[in-house]
Amino acid sequence: RFQRRNRPCRYDIDCFTPSFLSIFESLVPSEEEIAKQKQLLTSLSRLINEEWPNSKLYLYGSCANSFGFSNSDIDLCLSIDDTEISKVDIILKLADILQAGNLQNIQPLTRARVPIVKLMDPETGLSCDICVNNLLAVVNTKLLRDYAQIDRRLRQLAFIVKHWAKSRRVNETYQGTLSSYAYVIMCIHLLQQRRILPCLQEMEATYYATVDDSNCAYFDQVDKLNNYGAHNRDTVSRLLWAFFHYWAYEHDYTRDVISIRTGRIMSKEQKDWTRRVGNDRHLICIEDPFEISHDLGRVVDKFSIKILREEFERAANILQFDSNPITALFEPY
Ligand code: ATP
Ligand code: MG
Numbered sequence: 001r002f003q004r005r006n007r008p009c010r011y012d013i014d015c016f017t018p019s020f021l022s023i024f025e026s027l028v029p030s031e032e033e034i035a036k037q038k039q040l041l042t043s044l045s046r047l048i049n050e051e052w053p054n055s056k057l058y059l060y061g062s063c064a065n066s067f068g069f070s071n072s073d074i075d076l077c078l079s080i081d082d083t084e085i086s087k088v089d090i091i092l093k094l095a096d097i098l099q100a101g102n103l104q105n106i107q108p109l110t111r112a113r114v115p116i117v118k119l120m121d122p123e124t125g126l127s128c129d130i131c132v133n134n135l136l137a138v139v140n141t142k143l144l145r146d147y148a149q150i151d152r153r154l155r156q157l158a159f160i161v162k163h164w165a166k167s168r169r170v171n172e173t174y175q176g177t178l179s180s181y182a183y184v185i186m187c188i189h190l191l192q193q194r195r196i197l198p199c200l201q202e203m204e205a206t207y208y209a210t211v212d213d214s215n216c217a218y219f220d221q222v223d224k225l226n227n228y229g230a231h232n233r234d235t236v237s238r239l240l241w242a243f244f245h246y247w248a249y250e251h252d253y254t255r256d257v258i259s260i261r262t263g264r265i266m267s268k269e270q271k272d273w274t275r276r277v278g279n280d281r282h283l284i285c286i287e288d289p290f291e292i293s294h295d296l297g298r299v300v301d302k303f304s305i306k307i308l309r310e311e312f313e314r315a316a317n318i319l320q321f322d323s324n325p326i327t328a329l330f331e332p333y
Pocket of ligand 2: 061062073075
């Protein structure tokens with residue numbers, strides 16, 4: 001393991017960059033698709049505002065954080081300041097409003113961990129989920145989008161990592177592997193370590209939001225930072241190699257917590273994440289940037305951690321040795 005840990009990247013890694021970039025390009029949604037998403041947001045906002053004039057509908061998740069593939073579902077969050085009515089009743093009433101507005105396949109899921117209404121819009125053909133008052137997700141969506149604007153390599157890297165995770169079936173939280181959100185945070189962490197990205201939450205705040213009990217503040221004038229990573233010339237293939245090499249051979253799973261909030265690696269002791277509490281096993285520790293008691297790796301159990309680490313090693317070895325790494329990396333599981 002020590003030898004592997006210090007192994008340098010293969011000398012010809014950069015010759016794979018054009019292929020990785022064309023995979024990235026093929027996954028990016030078209031302008032037309034983005035226009036359709038906006039259109040749906042506008043028409044749903046209008047419909048819902050007739051009933052609740054003080055509510056506001058937000059896009060969040062992959063279609064708003066700039067890490068979404070084409071043809072992905074749309075995540076919407078309805079913010080409504082009404083203490084008279086419970087979340088479940090809001091969901092049920094929302095389903096009625098949507099029904100009256102001629103939307104299709106409407107399903108209120110009131111017993112889910114995050115209650116939502118699912119629907120399909122016949123005009124655009126888009127499907128979406130609407131949740132209620134989940135504003136932390138709206139704020140973390142903005143943080144991810146802001147990071148993506150600083151250096152284009154973040155978006156390239158995260159698309160390829162997500163594509164790998166979906167191909168290898170390690171992007172399934174209900175099976176104990178990691179969410180897309182967690183993978184994007186892991187990519188941000190890597191680029192912070194390489195000084196390609198700054199730590200926005202450690203800089204002087206220009207954006208503030210208080211959501212529930214979390215204070216969300218960070219520097220969001222990212223157009224002033226678009227040269228930040230220019231000193232580092234790593235290509236996306238080299239960063240991809242570094243990503244898998246880190247999670248296969250360098251990360252200390254017994255001690256470390258990655259934290260993009262501080263731009264550093266923290267210890268499990270500092271976070272008091274050293275033992276299992278309830279279902280949180282802390283076998284791979286990824287701190288949420290705003291809900292700092294929340295470990296994004298908490299879904300991982302003793303079986304899925306093995307699968308995940310084997311997949312990280314497989315990917316690292318393919319990028320190191322395979323003569324045709326592109327095919328092997330995304331080979332369906
Ligand atoms: P995909 O393309 O796979 O649909 P996605 O970006 O929509 O990717 P999800 O993991 O489905 O990613 O998450 C959607 C949004 O929900 C995230 O952008 C984030 O705002 C929020 N979210 C997801 N998981 C968590 C979590 N564990 N803690 C906090 N927020 C989360
Ligand atoms: Mg999603």
